[in-house]
Amino acid sequence: MTPEELQSIALKKHEENGKFKHCLHVCVGSGCCSSQADQVLKNLTDGVKKGGVDKDVRVIGVGCMGLCANGPMVSVDDNQPLYQHIKPTDAPTILNALDKAPPDEMVCDTDQPFFKRQMQVVRENSGRVDPEDISDCIAHGAYASLAKALTTMSPGDVIQEVTKSGLRGRGGAGYPTGLKWSTVAKASGPDGRGQKYVVCNGDEGDPGAFMDRSVMEGDPHRVLEGMCIAGYAVGASKGIVYVRAEYPLAVKRLNKAINQAVRNEILGRNILGTNFNFDLEIRLGAGAFVCGEETALIASIEGNRGTPRPRPPYPANSGLFDCPTLINNVETFANIPPIIARGSSWFANIGTEKSKGTKIFALTGKVKNTGLIEVPMGITLREIIYDIGGGIPDGKAFKAVQTGGPSGGCLTEKELDIPVDYESLAKAGSIMGSGGMIVMDETSNMVDVARFFMEFCMSESCGKCIPCRVGTCQMHALLDKIYNRKATPGDLALLRELCDMVKATSLCGLGQTAPNPVLSTLKHFENEYLERIQTSGATNAHGPSAHNGHEVNA
């Protein structure tokens, strides 16, 4: 296929879409599908056929629209109107109301801050395009950036553009993407053949996080396009999308997208009439959180046990099969097409001085509007929780928000006005992380929160290094003891000591960050720990006090 053919596909599809009077978008993301959205889609499709209006009304399944709390969502045309809480039996009502005033009780207000305060860059097409139809995606601009990069830019230009955009890794650590790309571009393989790889990290595993899933489900071609552009920039001819097997829908749509792209000669040999070759395949993760760590992920792709190894060498120099390997997160790759299409200065205008662009967060927990949001960097946590999130439900008071999942920390009322960017969050004692954001109200017990995340780290530790393998287990036992009011002041001191030791000596990020939830809850809510600690009989630090069975009312 040539860039001209790509354009003609887009035009033809536009023309086709234009013939319909209405288009119904049904969210068929994992969240809405769990509330029968797939049945809604089927009933609407059948209803249109039965009513004989299938020449006028187009019904498509689309990706996540964000407001998961009110799903399943159905959008008529461009949110005129947007329906919420749709059941399969509502299909006739929706079809009957197409040219009339929609029934008020089913309509979702799109003027509310949840929609108005967001800024869609990565998710601009999610909820609008049919992820399973490549021509619909092309009509909405997919692969135009790839064509632009391949035909008008050199690999060096692409890296320059990404560097100038200021994009940083969306996996959590915030490493400058352009710098990573240029490192891989300069590295040479072990055998001089120059084989390099591009790997997309889709092993999203933080509890309560589903940003990458929705991007892969809602707009898979954007991820493939980003990887393809990366391959061109760093000189790689092979890409691998590593997705956890717990995301069957994402895997299905990615597979379909890859097949369609190959059939349309957008992937493979001589892409878009140039001499650039790029093949993509999917590898499934078998359910290990640690495989989100890049060296463990590489071991897993190679067919080995998913355990991390000491760095350096970094994957940029010696990664998959010892070849230079570019590993970026799903959201990072999904940011590439808009940067190439609209230019680095447009992107660099969004966000703060050091954190550019937007960030997707999975807003969950004790907040009214749970769902997926994309906001410009620099927005405050207060705006996210109270304006976009709609505040805390049931008249309860806000207590804390956990960012960064099990590697992050909690932030309290005092920190709500700090801007959301990599540096500010780190300074406040948490991290940006991959985008999980769990809001807690006054009913949450922070010792329990710390214990929950420690249990997660304990069961996800690979067991390779001693501090993480034994340390997380010991810390979990101590937290459990504290929560059950059986601990002594000595136990708390030991917990602090282990936090410091595990953080300093663990092999990979999992162990190094596992103590963070404990440290941050200890920092902000030490009283909740202290009130559960026995003050009498403190001499017997570890032994019988756990078993003597008497409860102390603190």
Place this chain on the structure above:
Amino acid sequence: MIAPNTSASVQSLTLQIDGKDVSCRSGQTILDVARENAIDIPTLCFLDGLSLWGGCRLCMVELAGSPRLFAACATQCAEGMQVVTDSPRLLAYRKTIVEMLLCERNHVCAVCVSNGHCELQSLAQKLGVTHVHLPYRYPKLEVDSSHDRFRLDHNRCILCTRCVRVCDEIEGAHTKDVKGRGIKSFIIHDLDQPWGEAESCTTCGKCVHVCPTGALTDKGTAVAEMAKRRQFLPYLTQMRETHS
């Protein structure tokens, strides 16, 4: 000034370890150089002749200018590096690591066949681990005595994976591997079968002799009788390197 191109030849570097000026070749690790200069850095998973593992974290050292710690076995020397191997902080961490191993499973030296020949035991003595300040876990674990000549006692295993690596890399059998994860990790044979039923095992006994503790032993040994002979490993690797 243009630097002379020395990339084809091996470069030599100088660095400081514990205040002592030492020299080394580029590509050498901190652990290599420290041992050459009789500076002791404790290790458990590391064994000359086997691939790098980096799991025990005992060889963590401080580098001037970095708040992070580095594993000496996995960190290559660089010109002008200033390494500290024995700060009070490092010693405290090392003691905790040894204590973590002692409380993780059931290490009872007094009744162990490796008493007096155990790397974990001598490390604990050297580091001054007089007591364990972490709660003991006392897990209930099995002993695999199904093999004709050898025994695997999970109670004494520290998961250093020396046996896994020697079996795979030196013997080429890959009978042993690790199952499970985290605190539930265990050494297994073939498809998690009893050792005696593992068809790939060649009964070479290399795993027994690289094991640092009494986890892998010869059958028929009584308390303190199981001394390990490691000489074969550097010999084998050297012979293979020269004759390959």
